[in-house]
Amino acid sequence: MSEPRDAVADLRRIAFLLERAHESTYRVRAFRGAAAVLRDKDPDELTRLSLSGELVRLKGVGEVTARCVVESLTGEEPVYLRRLEATEGTPLDEATEALLNALRGDCHSHTDASDGGSPLREMVDTARSLGHEYMVITDHSPRLTVANGLSADRLRAQIEQVAELNAELDDFRVLTGIEVDILDDGALDQQEGLLAQLDVVVASVHSKLRMPKREMTERMLTAVANPHVDVLGHCTGRMVTGNRKRPESEFDADAVFAACAEHGVAVEVNSRPERLDPPKRLLRLAVEAGCDFTIDTDAHAPGQLDWLSNGCERAARCGVPTERVLNTWPVEDLLGRAR
Template identity: 50%
Template sequence: MRPTEALDEIAFLLERDLASPFKTKAFRSAIVAIAPLSDDEIATRVADGSLKRTKGIGSTTYTVIEQAVDGDVPGYLADLREKIGGPVTDAGTSLRAKLKGDLHSHSTWSDGTTDLASMARTAQRIGHDYLVASDHSPSLTIANGLSTERLEKQLVELDELNAQFDDFRMLAGIEVDILIDGELDQSDEVLGRLDLVVASVHSKLRMDSNAMTERMLAAIRHPRSNVLGHCTGRLIQGSRGTRPQSTFDAATVFAACAENDVAVEINSRPERQDPPDDLIQVALDAGCLFSIDSDAHAPGQLGLLDLGAARAEAAGIPAERIVTTWQLERLLEWAS
């Protein structure tokens, strides 16, 4: 295997396993360091020892590269494959195979760990037809949310990136904050230029149930809303600790989603598992569409879709009602 492929697979597996970003950064940095070199140049620099002195190459990544150049599967990668190399879960594989893309991902434009190109290449490699770049909106300053000016620059980068692909597409999107009054945290003009809009609550999660219901209803009824992201905001495990779910009138909220053709996100992150199972059932009974999304903040986390597919299949959601099983043309027609 090529050294870049070995490094990429290691980073992917670590990211999918939600390892520390500091741990995965070493492998991503090594990919950047050797990407301009041909295989022969890499082999030459391994042979003469100069690669050890190359910026971005550490002792562990050097060993991985050296073993790949020698024609071996690097030991570090072999160990990872044995420990975490299979699917995230053995459940939901039938539905997982039908998913064609992912509507919720983040890059270094906001609080992701890698650039758009890295996210795109990984999405294509794992079989996606499309991936939505849905970085945060301005009010979420803690996540480096995009101002209008920065979002416009990202749109230019997306156009340039798409010119490099034939059978894959990065879609322009946003995870827009639902503000306290239910307004969306970006102008209608800007939202109208995007392919898809995920609307999520990130602040005042413990507000009164009636007020939260009205807040969510206003956002759902906005003509540019396509997906209601991680609707309860709960955290049930992980490094950020736990957080109880928001309270709202679920029957009313999901009825509005069905009426306004807004999909309910099944967020695949293990620390979220949002919505809870009982609310998935309420949304299913209300006639809602669904979107199984990774909410990936690193390329390997795109693989978390396995978990969302398992939950959706267990809930008995028909594939036809999951918009991420749709062909790109149909998805874009719906989103517009």
């Protein structure tokens, strides 16, 4: 029999690939849950449970995940994993790959503190494994209750948690941040003094997306002019796939992008496959307006942190200069640019 594989690592790899493929949450949870249950098991006990067929008696381990564990422990790559690896991705074109290789971090990500699926450390470990140098944690602000947005007190606690984690790391930097709601009048959904403490503030519209064009433009211009805002997130709010399809919000893009250039607010190239925001015609307009950019995953799960190629492909096609993508910069330069 071949040497046993790391069964927990195989389960985690399966979950990562499912997340990257945007598969259903319940399927991902099955593998991450089983990995968590088995993580602290003694290898000899794990082998005994596998041989006796008792794995499925453990809460959180089902027939499919148990079968994967058995295959791993016999030294075989699980069939489930092998199929996922065989069907992953397509080769990147040269321009996309060059931009992707230039990225040093991700400026928009979520943890289970708001509506993400995994804790802070899990997200950080995955970002490190992907070769990133830093990541910004941008959980939602309190008004977005459906996403379990963070109150001021919960955000303060997260800032402390990030500081403690950074004290342990010597090859990676976790930056504090928020995806703050742009309210109807353009104000921001968090205390000004607290926003001033954060490394990066991403401001996004999540409500009244069908607001008339004139009002939406004024709303966005007010937010962009706020000195705490560093990035304008998924500017049109569109959804192009899945059950939540919705059209773009209407606003004066020339005025909004001119304001972004004036105030030093980066326009986000959102890499989520259901968003791919802004549309290419608006992305080209932002380039012409002289805007800077971030290319972000807006990840809500570890595997989604590997979505940056989606944004890089769009940015490369629309002529976004690499030097104007803020997350190609070293972390200290990024922090120096952010207010």
